[in-house]
Amino acid sequence: MNPPTTDTTLPATRGCPMHRAARPKETTAVPARAWHDLPQPPGWPVLGQLPGFDVTRTHLTLERWARELGTPYRFSMGPGYRAMVIDDPEVVQQISRQRPETFGRGGRMQPVMSEMGFNGVFSAEGDAWRTQRKLVMGSLNATHLKGWLPALCRITERLAQRWDRAAADGRALEMTDELKRYTVDVTSLLAFGQDPRTLDHGGTGTGNAIQQHLELIFPAIMRRVMTPFSYWKWVRLPADRRLDRAIAAVQQHARQCIDEARRRLPGADPTAPRHALESMLLHQAGLGLSDADLVANVVTLLLAGEDTTAHGLCWTLFYLAAEPALQDTMNLQAQAVLGARNVPADTAQLAALEPFEHLALEAIRLRPVVPFNGFESPHETLVAGIAVPARTKIFSLARPPMLDPSRFPEPLRYRPERWATGEVDGRAYQPFGAGARVCPGRSLATAEMRLVLAMLLRRFRVELACRPEDIGEICALTMLPSRMPVRLAPR
Known part of the structure; x- marks a missing residue:
């Protein structure tokens, strides 16, 4: 199946902002280049590129410098802050x-x-990472998905009912909010066994509060990570005090969830844990983890599970809204798999919904929810032929290699069918990370994508309720749309 496609430019940056011709691969060994030989953007003495740096546009700034300077390049955010940017997968x-x-x-x-x-x-x-990785990977094991599918389907049905009401009223929905409500409900239920029901008429007080607290935490992490000194240890701004309250509330919620899960632990089946936290508790003693470790990982699951999947789905709706013929094609496919149902009856039907996952994979190729990753070595090391000093921050950009025509034919077009025909370079596509630190929640995230998109396209037509060029990109650790108003029309 090759659904119709259209050329789609990236409205936040216009035209072909990240594209440049594929560079020839090096075929001969060359001597290591000195760090100070790398190009760098214009900056200030001592402060480097810090003055005027907009954290909410970090990824766009790093991508612009890559176009202007080539990669690798270096930059600084003040005394003692060295950074290098690469984009070679x-x-x-x-x-x-x-x-x-x-x-x-x-x-x-x-x-x-x-x-x-x-x-x-x-x-x-x-060693702390190795232990916690084992804990989280076990708790989110893809084999648990069969047991979790009924809960996923129930929450997806609640989302369908909520969207039915909005479509009947002709109301535009802000999808950045709608899809976060969905992912908060899913992640809360599967991560620690509590359903805040934020989709039910606005949700309970607790559900709404947790979502609002999470929305403060992610941007704050990004802001503090990119700030070269910890000013908040001496000066507490109003935003820092709001963050303190949000952190305290989320930590308290996590501890309450742990206490509740521990009370129910005697009835747990180690071979089929009811949720990720129960799996963690079953392995806590064997791995020598404290309750503080459990709190940290419960909150990590909640933070990661809420934003990344919701924003990936938002960007998918952006591209689908421009493709009415593709919507019609996928509507027929959803009916063929699901029949009269909104959600799959079993894991076999979930597997048959793979083309709906392709819709999202293609969207986050063009709009990577994780637009860059960071690395650092405690020792001087060689990276991309550069002698990199110890403690240098290395940022790898996700988007440029995914817009390389030698890796993805017609790279600026939204073509979900490329995932079925194999026209992709898996080494250049790393939205879920790579190597040992690949995202442990990928199976859950892609299952949510299949469920939401199949339900949506089976029941509704999708159109944007604003001009595409009015939707920008914001960097808040993840990359999200500045807005995503969507109007749904019943089929």
């Missing part, structure tokens, strides 16, 4: 194979997350 793969022994996340990620009490598998390093 082969180099990223090499770095990923050397984690965690040679490279870690480094930078300010771990201290910032530790300060917030959220130093879980996402930010931990060394």
Whole structure:
């Protein structure tokens, strides 16, 4: 099946902003280049590129400098802050194979997350990371999906009912909010066994509060990670005090969930845990983890599960709205798989919904929800032929290699069928990370994508309720749309 497609430019940056011709691969060994030979953007003495740097546009700024300077290049955010930017997926793969022994996340990620009490598998390093990785991977094992599918389907049905009401009223929906409500409900239920029901007429007080607190935390992490000094340890701005309250509320919620799950632990089946937290508790003693470790990983699951999947789905709706013929094609496919149902009856039907996952994979190729990754080595090392000093931040850009025509034919077109025909370079496509730190929640995220998109396209037609060019990109650790108003029409 080859559904019709149209040329789709990236409205936040216009035209062909990230594209440049594929560079020839090096075929001969060359001497290591010196760090100071790398190009750098114009900046200030001592402060480097810090003055005027807009954290909410971090990925766009790094991509613009890559177009202007080529890669790798270097930049600084003040005294003692060295950074290098790369966009070669082969180099990223090499770095990923050397984690965690040679490279870690480094930078300010771990201290910032530790300060917030959220130093879980996402930010931990060394032996602590190995232990927590084993814990989280086991709790999110793809084999649990069969047991979790009924809960996923129930929440997807609630989303369908909510959208039915909006479509009947002719109301435009802000999908950045709608899809976060869905992912909060799914992640809360599957991660620690509690359903906040944020989709039910606005949700309960607790459900709404948790979602609002999470919306403060993610941008704050990004802001603090990119700030070269911890001003908040001496000066507490109103935003810092709001963040303190949000962190305290989320930590308290996590501890309550742990206490409740522990009370129910005597009835647990180790071979079929009811949720990820129960799996963690069953393995806590054997791995020697504290309750603080559990809190950190419960919150990590909630943070990661809410934003990444919701934003990926939002960008998918952006592209689908421009493709009415593709919507019609996928409507027929949803009916063929689901019949009169909104959701799959079993895992076999879920597997048959793979083309709906392709819709999302293609959208996040063009709009990567994780637009860059960070690495750091405690020792001087060689990266991309550069002698990189110890403690240098290395940022790898996700989008440029995914817009390389040698890796993805017609790279600026939204063509979901390329995922079925194999016209993709898997090494250049890394929205879920790579190597040892690949996202442990990928199976759950892609299942949510299949469920939501199949339900949506079976029941509704989708159109944007604003001009495409009015939708920008915001960097808040993940990359989200500035807005995504969508109007649904019943089929």
